[in-house]
Amino acid sequence: EAGVAQSPRYKIIEKRQSVAFWCNPISGHATLYWYQQILGQGPKLLIQFQNNGVVDDSQLPKDRFSAERLKGVDSTLKIQPAKLEDSAVYLCASSTESGTSVTDTQYFGPGTRLTVL
């Protein structure tokens, strides 16, 4: 089974520039998550999709961050404009949650390491 794919793996930009990250979840996984992991901290959930709908985006800084999953498969996360404090690893994860009460395991992608100068 192929894992969660993410690109790019590394990105360096200057503050106030824009950046976009791409995620392809495991085939058949209905739920997709974007996390921000700042160095030395645990992952923080930014947004959760169930198919192409947003389930939770309460911790997404909506003034600069946006995410979409138009066809319920791939997803993109965008930052516009970037700030120095956005430097982090952005992790995508997926799970098979299908809307039942069963909590399913999340599988993480390799992450995109963003450096904002």
Next chain:
Amino acid sequence: GENVEQHPSTLSVQEGDSAVIKCTYSDSASNYFPWYKQELGKRPQLIIDIRSNVGEKKDQRIAVTLNKTAKHFSLHITETQPEDSAVYFCAASTEDYGQNFVFGPGTRLSVLP
């Protein structure tokens, strides 16, 4: 919302000894508790998880215990090996449609040869 604390933040043990990492959570509705291992520069990998209807779960050298009354759960690694060295994260989640994982801050485990 849920708040997950994790202790200790760093832990050094001799190879062959046991390691214990403890997490506490605040939301009594949380009932799914996974543990992730993250090696330097790599993605978090699930190593074991436990649901609220179970008090303990074991998988070879790894075990997790859950005390729902006290709202804490612990990871136990026995017969530690150098390859166990990594950062370990606990997480808590509610078992409902809008599951929302909240991770602890992590524990850096070093197994000394």
